Amino acid sequence: MRFLELAQAYERLEATTKRLEMRAILVELIRPLRPPDLPRVLYLSQGLLRPEYEGVELGVADSLARRAVALASGIEEAEVGKRTKASGDLGTTVSELLAGRRRLESEGPLEVADVYRELERVATAAGEGSQETKVKTLVELLGRASPLEAKFLVRFVLGTLRVGVREMTILDALAVAFADGSKDARTRIEAAFNLSSDLGLVAGALVERGIDGLAGIGLEVGRPVRPMLAEREPTLADVLERMGGSAALEFKYDGLRVQAHVPKHGAVRLFSRRLEEISAQFPELVAELPKVVKRPPAIVEGECVPIDPETDEIRPFQAVSKRRGRKYDLDRAQEEIPVCLFLFDILLAEGEETYRRDFPERRKILADLLQPGDHVRLADQRIVHDVDGATAYLDEAISEGAEGVMAKSLKPGSSYRAGARGYWWIKYKRDYTVGLSDSIDGVVVGAFSGRGRRAGKYGALLLAVYNPKKDRFESFTKVGSGFDDAALAELPKRLAKYESETKPPEVDTGLEPDRWMRPGLVLEVRGAELTLSPIHRAETGAVHAGAGLALRFPRFTGRYRDDKAPTESTTSQELLKMYRSQVRQAAPSEPDSGDSRP
Numbered sequence: 001m002r003f004l005e006l007a008q009a010y011e012r013l014e015a016t017t018k019r020l021e022m023r024a025i026l027v028e029l030i031r032p033l034r035p036p037d038l039p040r041v042l043y044l045s046q047g048l049l050r051p052e053y054e055g056v057e058l059g060v061a062d063s064l065a066r067r068a069v070a071l072a073s074g075i076e077e078a079e080v081g082k083r084t085k086a087s088g089d090l091g092t093t094v095s096e097l098l099a100g101r102r103r104l105e106s107e108g109p110l111e112v113a114d115v116y117r118e119l120e121r122v123a124t125a126a127g128e129g130s131q132e133t134k135v136k137t138l139v140e141l142l143g144r145a146s147p148l149e150a151k152f153l154v155r156f157v158l159g160t161l162r163v164g165v166r167e168m169t170i171l172d173a174l175a176v177a178f179a180d181g182s183k184d185a186r187t188r189i190e191a192a193f194n195l196s197s198d199l200g201l202v203a204g205a206l207v208e209r210g211i212d213g214l215a216g217i218g219l220e221v222g223r224p225v226r227p228m229l230a231e232r233e234p235t236l237a238d239v240l241e242r243m244g245g246s247a248a249l250e251f252k253y254d255g256l257r258v259q260a261h262v263p264k265h266g267a268v269r270l271f272s273r274r275l276e277e278i279s280a281q282f283p284e285l286v287a288e289l290p291k292v293v294k295r296p297p298a299i300v301e302g303e304c305v306p307i308d309p310e311t312d313e314i315r316p317f318q319a320v321s322k323r324r325g326r327k328y329d330l331d332r333a334q335e336e337i338p339v340c341l342f343l344f345d346i347l348l349a350e351g352e353e354t355y356r357r358d359f360p361e362r363r364k365i366l367a368d369l370l371q372p373g374d375h376v377r378l379a380d381q382r383i384v385h386d387v388d389g390a391t392a393y394l395d396e397a398i399s400e401g402a403e404g405v406m407a408k409s410l411k412p413g414s415s416y417r418a419g420a421r422g423y424w425w426i427k428y429k430r431d432y433t434v435g436l437s438d439s440i441d442g443v444v445v446g447a448f449s450g451r452g453r454r455a456g457k458y459g460a461l462l463l464a465v466y467n468p469k470k471d472r473f474e475s476f477t478k479v480g481s482g483f484d485d486a487a488l489a490e491l492p493k494r495l496a497k498y499e500s501e502t503k504p505p506e507v508d509t510g511l512e513p514d515r516w517m518r519p520g521l522v523l524e525v526r527g528a529e530l531t532l533s534p535i536h537r538a539e540t541g542a543v544h545a546g547a548g549l550a551l552r553f554p555r556f557t558g559r560y561r562d563d564k565a566p567t568e569s570t571t572s573q574e575l576l577k578m579y580r581s582q583v584r585q586a587a588p589s590e591p592d593s594g595d596s597r598p
């Protein structure tokens with residue numbers, strides 16, 4: 001495929017925010033494709049070169065891209081910088097600069113394959129002289145590109161491709177382009193993706209072996225599985241009712257979710273909830289897992305929390321968050337903040353897939369295969385049959401340092417549902433029943449300039465929740481408190497890569513911040529209560545026409561959720577549930593709830 005066709009499709013994608021239109025453009029784009037172009041186009045359209053979990057990065061800083069653009073267009077770098085300030089992005093600038101120029105015709109038009117190969121070269125350049133290699137490769141590519149192609153090339157390398165094609169839209173398009181477009185086909189395609197985390201692999205299998213061929217995609221050690229997620233209920237009585245009277249309750253540890261891949265030979269690999277590889281951050285887990293998980297290969301999952309080495313007590317999560325991204329001084333970190341991984345599930349045991357089995361069986365397999373050690377143990381669990389039993393266990397969990405309990409279904413069909421949120425797992429935190437002390441993970445979509453002591457800095461942030469039905473980020477609050485001086489000083493740095501000159505198309509809000517942000521940074525807030533507001537857009541109309549859900553008196557808890565992708569922030573539906581349960585507590589006889597639970 002010509003790269004120009006891809007650039008033209010991007011231009012059309014950029015011009016729409018409607019999911020159906022996007023899908024139609026994508027279908028038209030990918031239908032004629034076969035591997036290897038098909039997976040490449042899918043990765044490129046998400047701003048990637050390889051599936052996200054592989055963590056392949058181009059390593060192109062703004063300044064490097066600016067230099068490449070200057071060299072390719074024969075204009076001074078300073079001038080390129082000036083023009084970019086005016087145009088808002090380097091992609092637009094390069095397309096303007098190249099508009100009147102003659103191209104190097106000698107090598108023929110750019111193919112997707114050429115671009116992909118060259119970008120791989122940029123990504124793999126390492127060590128001495130790598131910066132020069134990157135610049136040279138980019139200059140050559142730009143030399144062969146049309147203005148439109150150059151625009152998207154530059155945006156791609158900078159990670160600012162704004163075509164906004166999300167995984168869910170690509171899955172929709174695959175079902176239409178390569179299957180019958182039915183709901184069933186869509187479900188099966190998504191299931192294959194949830195198991196493999198690789199859209200390119202799924203698309204390739206689909207065109208080559210058809211929809212039934214997807215059944216051949218199974219678990220592979222070293223390739224992360226998209227995590228199963230939990231629903232919530234407002235009371236333990238509700239939890240038990242959902243579960244059919246009995247449930248396995250486990251401590252809900254407040255730490256980092258870790259999926260550990262233990263091969264028969266070779267190194268253990270650890271993946272975060274977002275499927276990022278985090279092996280390097282937890283050498284003690286990497287070292288201990290092969291010793292304590294018997295008869296590998298295995299894929300196990302658990303929550304990693306800091307523990308006090310002297311007393312074995314669980315310590316606050318903040319201690320482990322310091323470990324994230326810390327590449328140096330790991331030995332010291334290990335001594336100061338040792339962690340323990342509490343395992344709660346097993347997807348592959350002794351090389352056999354176990355994820356389809358019911359939960360009680362999985363737990364038994366896990367318990368049999370695990371020889372608990374200093375850093376890897378079994379999650380605490382108790383089977384309960386009534387509210388009293390559940391409450392007693394919750395008290396115990398909280399006094400032991402857990403943040404609540406996780407209830408798990410014991411029923412037939414309680415398989416591990418990769419990538420799905422459902423009532424097979426229900427989370428319950430103590431605070432939940434008393435006012436709104438449950439925290440909310442919001443996505444930054446805008447920032448407001450500060451005044452007074454905060455002049456020249458950001459004074460407040462506009463936060464949104466994710467609405468998966470609409471695939472939009474809907475604002476719900478503006479938060480300024482909870483940021484201390486250090487946090488304030490750090491904000492511009494954290495936010496720089498998300499800044500946007502214009503309102504990102506996937507954002508919905510009635511407010512106009514001083515600076516828009518593309519959804520990327522997720523942080524935790526608490527607030528007094530949820531109310532309705534005409535300027536916020538979370539689940540607009542769900543309670544009253546023209547009003548969205550809004551959080552009153554929000555406060556940043558100090559905790560960034562770097563482990564969550566923006567689409568994994570609190571969802572608008574979760575917010576609506578929180579709103580409803582709060583209403584129920586405030587007014588037990590609420591006429592439309594028909595329910596008199598306290």
Ligand code: AMP
Binds near residue numbers: 250251406427
């Ligand atoms: P949340 O992040 O609030 O949606 O809560 C779900 C998360 O709780 C999971 O993704 C895990 O990281 C974490 N968690 C802690 N303990 C458990 C447990 N025993 N079983 C499952 N998940 C747990």
